[in-house]
Amino acid sequence: MNHERKTMNREIGAIERRKERLDRGIKARTEGLYAIQSWREVLYLLAPRASLIIGLLVLPLVLPGLYWQRVLGLAGVYALLAISFDFLAERVGLVCIGGAFMIGVGGYISGGLNYYLKLPVFLTIPIGTFGGAILCTLLWLPCLPLRGIYFAVVTFMFPFLTTSIILAGNLFEGTEGLSPIAGFPSTWIGIYLILVILLTSIFGLRRLCGEDIGVVFAGIKDNDQAVYASGINVTRVKVYALYIASMIGCFAGAFVAHFSGFVGVSLFAVDFSIMPISACIMGGPGTLAGPALGALILAPLSELLRGFGQLRVVLYCFVLVGFILFKPEGLLNWATRKYHQIEHWVKV
């Protein structure tokens, strides 16, 4: 605000002007606390949430064909990874860039059960989700005392390690991969399954962060020493958070396995680790819904740019650099501000 005012002054010289921001919509409010007084105000608060839910549920119906529906399914996978990353990084302070590992573990468990034991989809996906999350959490448990970049580096390394082990040991058919894996009874069921899980995860995680345990998560992010001094075993709380996030990631993995009908080392592709970070920066870190939206924009965008070949990476980087430099708050934070406040210039 101050900075804006200064630059404005320089531009227009003598006239003193400043940007004034007025709250709109709800009359009685201050710093995030508000009293709802009428139905209009209830609608005002519900409209963004409702438009997200309805928008996502209607989206598959208006898409032009099977190709774009499959793209949406894949975008849903990236969206789940993005909120899992956002939850851990922004709400708990664990920067975990092991999305590919979650996908791989969930995919191999779920796909393997279907391939070797012929278990049906409605059994393999829950086993892949919960079992995969336990496996991820147990494997990452020794790294939990690490903080910041160190935890990030270790989690980033895990997918490469697993790929090497699978290829070197020729496990699970090695480079060939497991195929065919049973698909969903119809594409619609697959698409709506991931959209419903996506919405549940967004709203569930937001609710969780508002609960007391969510406050403890935020405390760990701010200052873990003070949480220790409060008589709480920080590592145990981090395990809870990691389990929840891995559950979301492993579900996405199990979904990919059945959606594409194939399980291979490509599930450990580095894209699954990196794309969520970009989606998070683009959508608005810490908002949970923002990163999901970011992923739903970025994934189809990179499909559209497929024709450009290698050049699409360049364009993709431009988008990212642009957001980091000019809109570091991300899309959703910016939109929230615009929704809640009227901005206009006033003379001083």
Place this chain on the structure above:
Amino acid sequence: MEEQKKSILKVRNLSKSFGGVKALKEVSFDLLEGEVLGVIGPNGSGKTTLVNAITGFVKPETGEVFFKDMRITGLPPYKIADLGVARTFQVVRPFLSLRSFKNLIVPLWSPRARRFAGSRGGDRDAVAIDLLEEVGFERDAYVPYKSASALPLGYLKRLELARCLALRPEVIICDEVFSGLSMSEIASMVPLIERLRMRGVTLMMIEHRLRELFSVADKVIVLCFGEKLAEGRPEQVMNDEKVRSAYLGEEIRL
């Protein structure tokens, strides 16, 4: 009289060195139930290291700490806090992204606080606001709802104390709660310390503000270069030759 009280915290031959610096050398003392023990000493005399070693934030090389005859050396910090030994930090460590009353949700969520929570256990927000009022936050003035990042240092020091109180501790170790505060803020802190003591909390206070400390302390320990120089009642300690020379230097005789 004093000898009849039970000792709640026993420190025996505690030593800790950081590289070549001996931060603590064979420090031993007893903290009696219900007393206020002051720990003073020049800068770098090992006061904060003593707190860290007792509460498990650093591991002492030798020596032992007993809490009610139970050996607590080597336990992780959260277990020591869980037993009832709470501490404040000299450099305050609030959760800056949270509102001040939400800062207390963290200790109130801890296993120890939940064991003590009675019928109001579910309403942690209300308990938190009560606690803040107890340490001197003005209830009506919106202060408890302000983000901790917007609070001045005086409130943050009180918040540290409130975080300890939320654990219903038996011992509170205050690491310089008066430092960095103005005279009037200190003046309003002293009654708070008195109140805590009336409630039967045992206090160990690390301090540089001697006058305020001596108005509340029953016993004082003086540390100098990691060694215990003296122990005794405040006026007794201040007249000690060794303590005087540690603080003021040797007397020069011409």
